[in-house]
Amino acid sequence: MSLLTQGSSASVTRAILGITVAHLVIGIFVHAKWLASGDLHILRLYFDYEGAFVFLLFSTFQLFFATSAYRAFSSHQPLGTAWFYIMLASVCGFVGTVFTKLLAVDSALNPVNYVASGALDSVRVLLGNVGTVIGGPIQMILFGAGLYLAIRVYRQLGMLARLKVTDKILIGATMFYACIVVIGIVQAVRSHPDGVTAERALTWPGDYLLSLLLLEAIILRRAAVEMGWGFVSKVWGAFAAAIFLTSFCSLMNWLTAYGIFDWTHTAFVWYLWYPASAAFALAPAYQWEATRTAKIRLATKVEELELPA
Amino acid sequence: MRSTLRGRLNWLRSFPHPSSGVLLESLDGELDPNREAKIKTHLGRCVRCRVRLEELQEGLQFFQRTVTASAPQFDVEAGLQQLKTALREGENSNRQSDSIPDEKAAPTLYARLLSELAIYVGKRTAVQLLDQCDQELLQRDRFSEVVEPVITTFLGKHAGAAVVANVLRIWDRTQQVAS
Numbered sequence: 001m002s003l004l005t006q007g008s009s010a011s012v013t014r015a016i017l018g019i020t021v022a023h024l025v026i027g028i029f030v031h032a033k034w035l036a037s038g039d040l041h042i043l044r045l046y047f048d049y050e051g052a053f054v055f056l057l058f059s060t061f062q063l064f065f066a067t068s069a070y071r072a073f074s075s076h077q078p079l080g081t082a083w084f085y086i087m088l089a090s091v092c093g094f095v096g097t098v099f100t101k102l103l104a105v106d107s108a109l110n111p112v113n114y115v116a117s118g119a120l121d122s123v124r125v126l127l128g129n130v131g132t133v134i135g136g137p138i139q140m141i142l143f144g145a146g147l148y149l150a151i152r153v154y155r156q157l158g159m160l161a162r163l164k165v166t167d168k169i170l171i172g173a174t175m176f177y178a179c180i181v182v183i184g185i186v187q188a189v190r191s192h193p194d195g196v197t198a199e200r201a202l203t204w205p206g207d208y209l210l211s212l213l214l215l216e217a218i219i220l221r222r223a224a225v226e227m228g229w230g231f232v233s234k235v236w237g238a239f240a241a242a243i244f245l246t247s248f249c250s251l252m253n254w255l256t257a258y259g260i261f262d263w264t265h266t267a268f269v270w271y272l273w274y275p276a277s278a279a280f281a282l283a284p285a286y287q288w289e290a291t292r293t294a295k296i297r298l299a300t301k302v303e304e305l306e307l308p309a
Numbered sequence: 310m311r312s313t314l315r316g317r318l319n320w321l322r323s324f325p326h327p328s329s330g331v332l333l334e335s336l337d338g339e340l341d342p343n344r345e346a347k348i349k350t351h352l353g354r355c356v357r358c359r360v361r362l363e364e365l366q367e368g369l370q371f372f373q374r375t376v377t378a379s380a381p382q383f384d385v386e387a388g389l390q391q392l393k394t395a396l397r398e399g400e401n402s403n404r405q406s407d408s409i410p411d412e413k414a415a416p417t418l419y420a421r422l423l424s425e426l427a428i429y430v431g432k433r434t435a436v437q438l439l440d441q442c443d444q445e446l447l448q449r450d451r452f453s454e455v456v457e458p459v460i461t462t463f464l465g466k467h468a469g470a471a472v473v474a475n476v477l478r479i480w481d482r483t484q485q486v487a488s
Contacts, residue, residue, distance in 0.1 A: 072465030228431025
């Protein structure tokens, strides 16, 4: 990106990608150490401290850039309304992250441990449940609305590409995933009605909404690919990637929870949530970089826009 | 003689001029072999489409130099070779040397506009947008009409206006240099 905005500082999107890669590399070492020694402490340090910090950082980036993207549009522009919903979804994501990764965790970073007295566990569980609802189904609904409006804009401009065979296969997989969610819920309620906890039930609408988001992501991804890779397609492509990753992680969690896979085989999914979170932050960051690039290039002399050989 | 001429016209009509989008798909290797062969046959005989293909290649090379450090997605060597050939064929008697370095050849207006637009909307959309402004020659007024709504839709009013303003001044500068 610095090639486009000569003289500007390092790119934000590169920073997000760099942080993700660094965090995952550390995760590989941590996981290997845990497998070798069985030391849970190092895993807790990684997920409860470094991991929580990374999630908070990415959700902060997402909120900041989504707000910036929304402000770049005037009220009558359709994508402005799309970014409004995405911004609201980012607020929910941020709040959800604060609640679930910070306030609901038994770690030294949690201020609840220092201010609350008495039944700390129940307070943390309550905060975690609130965060799950806000960062789960409520966020999904708002994202769904934003992405639907973006797809409508593509259609109005005649840029909605025809879906290919691979897209249709993915849509089939999405429908299959939605069916798994519904069947899983019905089975859980029937076979273990007492075992259905509020915590688990709160995730059900989010999982189902995720399958609808996945449908939108497939359509947006195809439109982005057909445009060719510029800033605009990177924005909507990043959203599509974020939803794909989140859906995959969610599906793996479902299959593990219902005994299809052993948890030791799906442990790698713990780390995939970070790239998913990064992708949600990357999308509005690309939008921000596009507007910034446009302004910087206009401010640059025409002669300097032509790069030396 | 008339029947020969009619036969030739009929033959030419059987290969309609491919759009820039189709030429781009051909460069990206996305056409089926049958269609690719027809395009190649047409290009062998149609100078106008060959020039358009070279402009596309030039624009994409310029775009690749501008935004990516990674390997280009199409055969740059072949593209550069074609560009060299075109330059050699079109060079005038005032040039001092036969080997004009490709890096110093001024990009055409089409190439500059394609490169600048592709940064934001991707090369395929940029090609489609420029196609809509192209009636034998790129039309400046038509450009604002066609491109501005699309860019401002995706980037917002101010950034969209900045992109269009930048493209238009690149346009003016390129025309100034060319004249």
